[in-house]
Amino acid sequence: MADLDYDYLIVGQGIAGTSIAFHLHDLGKRILIIGDSSIPSSSKIAAGIFNPLTGKKLVKTWLADDLFPYAKAFYADLENRLGGKFLHEISVYRPFRSIAEQNTYLAQTADPGIAPYVAEHSSANVTDYIHADYGGLEVIKSGWVDLPVLLEKTRDFFLDRGQFLDETFHVEDIYVEPDHISWQNRTFGKVIFCQGFMALQNDFFNWLPFAPVKGQLLEVATEKTLKPYIINQGIFMLPVSVNTFRVGATYSWDPLDWEPTESATAELQEKMGSLLKTSYEIRSAAAGIRPSVKDRRPLIGIHPEYSNIAIFNGLGTKGVTLAPFFANQLAQHLEDGKELNPLINIKRYFSLYFR
Template sequence: MVDYIVVGFGLAGLSFVDKLESNDKSYLVYENSSEQSSRVAGGLYNPVILKRFTLAWLASEQLELAISVYQNIEDKLKGSLISKLPILRRFNDVKEQNLWFEAYDKPLLNKFLSSNLIKNENEALDIPFCFGKVKHTGKIDVKKMLSLYLSYIEDKKCLIKESFEYDKLVVKEGLVEYKGIKARNLVFSEGYGVRNNPFFNYLPLQGNKGEYIIIKSEQLKLSEAVKSSIFIIPLGDDLYKVGATYNNQDKTSGITKSARENLQNKLERFLKVEYEVIDQVTGIRPTTRDRRPFVGTHSQYKNLHIINGLGSRGILIGPYVTEKLYAHIENGEDLDEEIDIKRYSKLR
């Protein structure tokens, strides 16, 4: 008997497993590495929606918790995972500059937005209308974090590298049984893979395919993340991640020529130096129609739970909804209506 079985190990699964670790709960993780959205994510933590200069959902609360959680993970895994990284928003015109200053005047936003226009000094970039700087931002090396954490739980004999077979699950009063293993609770954190889950596939997960290109440019010499219509994220060694696309129609797993061309066209509108595309990566983000995650307990089976639908802001949202779900399961605390899967009970 273990306390928990966790199915899926992206950002949601990692956050929940780390919460179990900190509370001395026993667990087993089933992971088949079929969903890649967390592993290819840009990794930025950023409290501001830079298209509209608005604060992301519960950004202040989520940011403080997330940084604390990732710092503890960094210490536990003994690997460098967190780096401070300024984000510079390229203004397209004077109108956008004015909108930035209007946003700065709002009480909840001014702690995250610089009040100064930043003149571009990088000759590799075409930035005629200056930058705005977002404060309290940085980058998590998500791919490295997931890899190190998987190795950590594998060393503890808590990882089973195989697909979860739903038809082998037996749900009983007070426990679940799966292939001879008993657990008090089971948490599904499968990302877009939840579409195959017979217990939770009624939830309207939309899925949004994102593609990045990795470029090499010795002339760019960029030490900040730059946001225009796309992000340029420095990776070190003259490498940069550029993206991402947002495609809610294509649910295939492969990279596409059209996405690469789209990203290059946007990049070349303001990049003035030569570069080489050396890689392209893709994943399907688990997005929801109301832009709120799926968190909660099955209406019939009280020891089956879900944490999913983190979308493109999983780095910030993951630790926050983990806290909520853990308190719900262990202490019987009610979930906030905006994240509770009960809001879709009519779809069952």
């Protein structure tokens, strides 16, 4: 079909939709984004933290050496283009729970894969409001992305160009032809579904092994002046102003809804109790559903039956670092046929579709 209205229809404008939209836009592609402000979005609720060393065992994040530099360059470029501040590069401070943990972690920092992400001599001084009797480890090359600001700036950018629609999308409204996609009297070369948790209601991709998980955050105020460090010990405490921080996150599977619960709040308060020295006030609570996957790897690629339908999903808890890097891979895959990383390609699950 020669005269298409657009090259791509992008359904969903969370961090996945935003990332692939800019990569395709920068390739000169004609795109139309559908975002529905009437439905909840995990990207709008997520803390947006990027942390290269995670878990009790201080494990380097998968592909950190590739993902982190790419993501920081991507967000820094968007700050310049969109005229906003949403990339905040600050260290993660991990207070040691014991002398034994201190010895274990310090020994691990000798690992040449981990050493570049640890400050040799931490200058963090948070003991006026954090229990850190045994000192702590300062993880560098970390920080957070203010996703609500990024998403709003992105929306405005594409609205100004007539490339964004705020409306409810129904998958049954698209018509798939061999050489194009039709939707609401418009024609597209391809459609990319970036719907997060809502993909479970999409007949094209609901066969994929999503393992969604609910998470809750609190916004907490204190009279203490907070230092520019993300505190991480079982939970994270992310300073968003001089005396306000976000605390998270919980993990639950029942019920999978968007409502904060008293039990999740109590769980976070209990963990804060062992960290915080000072009194605090809970200002608000929010919950979201992470689009996680059983093997903890993204779900990206082209539908097994329809070559003009693709998905970009399953980013889980690390969307701010995964999305830019793999949006670049997906754009090159769709435009030039470059192979996707097999660990994220949905080909690994085609047997589920054909069984």
